[in-house]
Amino acid sequence: MKFELTILGSSSATPIFERNPTSQLLNINEKYYLIDCGEGTQQQLMRFGLKAQRIDYIFISHLHGDHYLGLVGLLSSMHLNGRSKPIKVFGPPELKEILDMQFKFSMTALRFPLEFYPTQAVKSDLIFENTDVKVETIILNHRIPCTGFKFTLKRRLPKIRMDKVAELAIPVEHRQLIKKGFPYTDKDGNIHQAEELTSPADEPRSYAYCSDTLCDWTFIDQIRGVNLLYHESTFRHDMLARAEETYHTTAMQAGEIAKRAEVKQLLIGHFSARYRDLNPLLEEARLKFENVALALEGKTFEIL
Amino acid sequence: MKFELTILGSSSATPIFERNPTSQLLNINEKYYLIDCGEGTQQQLMRFGLKAQRIDYIFISHLHGDHYLGLVGLLSSMHLNGRSKPIKVFGPPELKEILDMQFKFSMTALRFPLEFYPTQAVKSDLIFENTDVKVETIILNHRIPCTGFKFTLKRRLPKIRMDKVAELAIPVEHRQLIKKGFPYTDKDGNIHQAEELTSPADEPRSYAYCSDTLCDWTFIDQIRGVNLLYHESTFRHDMLARAEETYHTTAMQAGEIAKRAEVKQLLIGHFSARYRDLNPLLEEARLKFENVALALEGKTFEIL
Numbered sequence: 001m002k003f004e005l006t007i008l009g010s011s012s013a014t015p016i017f018e019r020n021p022t023s024q025l026l027n028i029n030e031k032y033y034l035i036d037c038g039e040g041t042q043q044q045l046m047r048f049g050l051k052a053q054r055i056d057y058i059f060i061s062h063l064h065g066d067h068y069l070g071l072v073g074l075l076s077s078m079h080l081n082g083r084s085k086p087i088k089v090f091g092p093p094e095l096k097e098i099l100d101m102q103f104k105f106s107m108t109a110l111r112f113p114l115e116f117y118p119t120q121a122v123k124s125d126l127i128f129e130n131t132d133v134k135v136e137t138i139i140l141n142h143r144i145p146c147t148g149f150k151f152t153l154k155r156r157l158p159k160i161r162m163d164k165v166a167e168l169a170i171p172v173e174h175r176q177l178i179k180k181g182f183p184y185t186d187k188d189g190n191i192h193q194a195e196e197l198t199s200p201a202d203e204p205r206s207y208a209y210c211s212d213t214l215c216d217w218t219f220i221d222q223i224r225g226v227n228l229l230y231h232e233s234t235f236r237h238d239m240l241a242r243a244e245e246t247y248h249t250t251a252m253q254a255g256e257i258a259k260r261a262e263v264k265q266l267l268i269g270h271f272s273a274r275y276r277d278l279n280p281l282l283e284e285a286r287l288k289f290e291n292v293a294l295a296l297e298g299k300t301f302e303i304l
Numbered sequence: 305m306k307f308e309l310t311i312l313g314s315s316s317a318t319p320i321f322e323r324n325p326t327s328q329l330l331n332i333n334e335k336y337y338l339i340d341c342g343e344g345t346q347q348q349l350m351r352f353g354l355k356a357q358r359i360d361y362i363f364i365s366h367l368h369g370d371h372y373l374g375l376v377g378l379l380s381s382m383h384l385n386g387r388s389k390p391i392k393v394f395g396p397p398e399l400k401e402i403l404d405m406q407f408k409f410s411m412t413a414l415r416f417p418l419e420f421y422p423t424q425a426v427k428s429d430l431i432f433e434n435t436d437v438k439v440e441t442i443i444l445n446h447r448i449p450c451t452g453f454k455f456t457l458k459r460r461l462p463k464i465r466m467d468k469v470a471e472l473a474i475p476v477e478h479r480q481l482i483k484k485g486f487p488y489t490d491k492d493g494n495i496h497q498a499e500e501l502t503s504p505a506d507e508p509r510s511y512a513y514c515s516d517t518l519c520d521w522t523f524i525d526q527i528r529g530v531n532l533l534y535h536e537s538t539f540r541h542d543m544l545a546r547a548e549e550t551y552h553t554t555a556m557q558a559g560e561i562a563k564r565a566e567v568k569q570l571l572i573g574h575f576s577a578r579y580r581d582l583n584p585l586l587e588e589a590r591l592k593f594e595n596v597a598l599a600l601e602g603k604t605f606e607i608l
Contacts, residue, residue, distance in 0.1 A: 014381040015347050021377075039377040040344045043319050063409040065380045069373070073325075073343040076369045077318040094409045101405060105367040105398045107448050144411050 001029045001132070003153060003205055003303040005228065008044040010269035010295040012212075012234045012248070013066050017276050020044055020297060021066035022211060022269070024230070025055075026151060029132045033057045034074075035149060035209050041070035042077055048298050053083055057128070059135070060091030061211060062121075062146035068095065072102050079110045086113040090127055090135075092145055093118035121145035124222060138222055140213035142247045148210040150222060158198035168192065207303050208263075211270050214244065215253040220261050228303045229263040230295060232270035233281055239272075251281040255288030264304070269295030305333045305436070307457060307509055307607040309532065312348040314573035314599040316516075316538045316552070317370050321580050324348055324601060325370035326515060326573070328534070329359075330455060333436045337361045338378075339453060339513050345374035346381055352602050357387055361432070363439070364395030365515060366425075366450035372399065376406045383414050390417040394431055394439075396449055397422035425449035428526060442526055444517035446551045452514040454526060462502035472496065511607050512567075515574050518548065519557040524565050532607045533567040534599060536574035537585055543576075555585040559592030568608070573599030 004027050009020030021038025025045070032055040034041070045052050052074060060068050068091070078087070089095070096116045103110065119127060119137055128135040131154065138148030157179040164170065168186045170178070178184050181194045208223040211232040223229055234248035243250050249257075251268055258266035268285055271278055278294050285292045293301065308331050313324030325342025329349070336359040338345070349356050356378060364372045372395070382391070393399070400420045407414065423431060423441055432439040435458065442452030461483040468474065472490050474482070482488050485498045512527040515536040527533055538552035547554050553561075555572055562570035572589055575582055582598050589596045597605065 013384050015350065015377075020347070039374060040347055043324070043344055043347075046319065063406075065377055065406065065410055065412075069377045070343060073319075073369055073373045080317050092409075098405060098409065101402060102367075102369065105396075105402065105448075106369055108369075144409075 001153065001156075002027055003029075003207070004300055005207065005230075005267075005303060006048065006050065006300045007269070007295045007297050008041055008048070009038050009297060010271060011038075011066070012232070012270040012272050013064075014273050015040065016273040018297075019271065021069070023070065024209070024295075025050055026207065028151070028153070031056060031132065033059065033133075033151070035059045036061055036067040036211070037070040037074060038066045039069040039073075042074045044297065045074075052078060053081065056085070056087060058087065058089045058091075059149050059209075060089070060095055061140070061148060061209070062142060062144055063092055063094060063098075064144065064212070067211075068098075071095075072099060075099070075110065075114065076106075076108060078112065079108065083112045086115055088115045088117060088128070090117045090119055092121070119147050121147050124219075136222070138208060138210060138219050140210060140219075141216040142212050142214065146212060148208065148213070148219075150206060150208045150226070152206040153204045155204045156201040158194075158201045161197055161199055164192075164197045168197075170197070205303055212248060214247045215249045215257065217257075217260075220257065223257075223261045223263065225262055225264075227264045228267060228301060229258055229261065229265070230267045230269060231257055233268035233285060234270050234272050236275075236281060236284055251284040252288060255285035255292065258285075258289040258292070264291065265301075266292045267295050267301060268292060305457065305460075306331055307333075307511070308604055309511060309534075309571075309607060310352065310354065310604045311573070311599045311601050312345055312352070313342050313601060314575060315342075315370070316536070316574040316576050317368075318577050319344065320577040322601075323575065325373070327374065328513070328599075329354055330511065332455070332457070335360060335436065337363065337437075337455070339363045340365055340371040340515070341374040341378055342370045343373040343377075346378045348601065349378075356382060357385065360389070360391060362391065362393045362395075363453050363513075364393070364399055365444070365452060365513070366446060366448055367396055367398060367402075368448065368516070371516075372402075375399075376403060379403070379414065379418065380410075380412060382416065383412065387416045390419055392419045392421060392432070394421045394423055396425070423451050425451050428523075440526070442512060442514060442523050444514060444523075445520040446516050446518065450516060452512060452517070452523075454510060454512045454530070456510040457508045459508045460505040462498075462505045465501055465503055468496075468501045472501075474501070509607055516552060518551045519553045519561065521561075521564075524561065527561075527565045527567065529566055529568075531568045532571060532605060533562055533565065533569070534571040534573060535561055537572035537589060538574050538576050540579075540585060540588055555588040556592060559589035559596065562589075562593040562596070568595065569605075570596045571599050571605060572596060
């Protein structure tokens with residue numbers, strides 16, 4: 001099942017050096033989930049050949065402009081381009097007021113249902129679940145209420161044992177049934193229980209999105225062992241005082257979090273406008289945790 | 305005195321084909337006046353090497369998203385980049401509510417004074433005047449209240465007559481005084497009045513910005529003879545019914561308006577997403593009025 005993340009923007013606060021404010025597109029089983037929607041997100045989607053109309057779910061972490069100012073434009077374009085299927089928007093309750101006011105003054109009556117699901121930033125919640133994935137909030141520590149999101153795929157089916165397939169000459173059309181737990185009767189009439197013919201499924205894959213936040217250890221158990229952790233790394237560690245003052249994290253702290261949480265891979269982003277060259281941030285995070293990448297625009301990460 | 309217009313965006317409704325929604329930057333005597341501010345305007349300013357902090361005046365025509373959704377982001381970036389000098393924003397009264405609500409929820413207290421001047425779309429007003437320019441609203445005919453803006457430079461000083469300069473050997477340092485109306489005493493003690501030594505100043509140059517509007521003849525006298533008219537041309541004339549239904553103008557109508565208003569040059573823009581190639585719109589407007597140009601992004605037009 002496809003589970004991959006494309007970076008649409010990774011600048012903090014202001015767009016700069018051709019870097020756009022935060023937005024990410026998660027493709028889960030060919031369905032699109034948008035995470036944050038900074039100004040220019042719809043232009044970025046076009047730039048990378050990603051169809052906005054395929055987005056069915058939008059998650060907004062908090063109400064700093066660099067994380068949501070592209071939302072009204074994106075929804076307006078969906079409307080003008082003839083969308084009829086519903087969209088689900090998850091975000092702080094005040095986001096609904098912002099949307100309502102702007103659609104009211106522009107006299108826009110959206111042609112598609114906008115389902116709004118308010119989040120709260122006090123206690124982690126399961127906020128969404130379908131056959132592919134469940135989504136929980138992560139309570140971040142920022143100047144205003146802010147949540148991250150953890151996407152966990154549903155448990156996979158067990159794997160068929162290829163030694164048994166060979167031994168019993170199990171036809172292709174039976175294998176899916178066996179994975180789903182049905183017993184198999186071989187050509188001699190012997191019944192084999194599914195458990196004998198399969199090995200346990202892999203752990204379900206997961207992605208945790210943490211932006212923006214002060215370096216915080218309270219949610220470490222929640223992100224433990226995720227396949228991919230995106231964590232903001234606004235500053236280098238020599239700017240720790242500034243990071244703390246503005247409720248942000250340094251690259252070194254992000255590396256330390258990834259290490260302690262024993263994640264598989266770390267992705268850093270939300271880069272301050274003071275850094276034109278991002279490699280020093282990457283190198284700093286690597287001092288603590290080896291498997292790190294920069295959240296560069298247009299780059300796609302398969303979540304393995 | 306510099307009087308030139310740079311196009312930052314000229315797409316209608318939705319960004320497409322690398323075209324951004326509407327925004328224009330007017331440079332009057334090295335001061336920046338921003339006209340409309342669609343999503344991505346701050347990115348466009350950066351792209352074309354224009355410093356956002358030099359903008360002191362912002363004019364918003366109406367509250368359709370493609371004309372103002374970039375404003376909160378632009379103001380936020382000015383704030384984060386340390387602006388302290390005031391900014392003047394002119395636009396519909398509801399724009400202030402939109403700004404206030406978004407700054408409230410993001411807990412942003414702007415570090416610079418934002419002076420808001422509400423416009424009304426019922427009757428043309430003189431809304432601003434300084435030593436360089438006066439700005440009047442143009443009452444447009446759109447689905448929601450919408451004003452254009454007419455920028456008229458202040459009258460220039462009269463021109464010194466070069467034949468008199470030669471005849472009377474007028475030194476350079478006296479010429480500016482004569483232009484300002486002071487009499488000149490020549491080397492024989494004869495007094496010459498300024499009127500004898502000068503010829504009348506050129507007509508003050510002007511720029512009229514008309515977007516978005518149904519083709520409307522009520523403001524033709526107000527835009528008569530302007531040096532540059534920007535008029536929206538959302539559709540080709542074969543889409544007249546659609547233009548009327550959506551309160552927009554066709555390229556042919558824009559040409560006809562320019563002709564009847566006897567403007568010096570016409571600039572067309574606000575192109576529908578249905579046109580990848582814009583030349584047919586240009587050719588259509590030229591059927592009615594010869595001196596037409598397309599409002600292409602990044603292009604600068606000197607207003608002569």
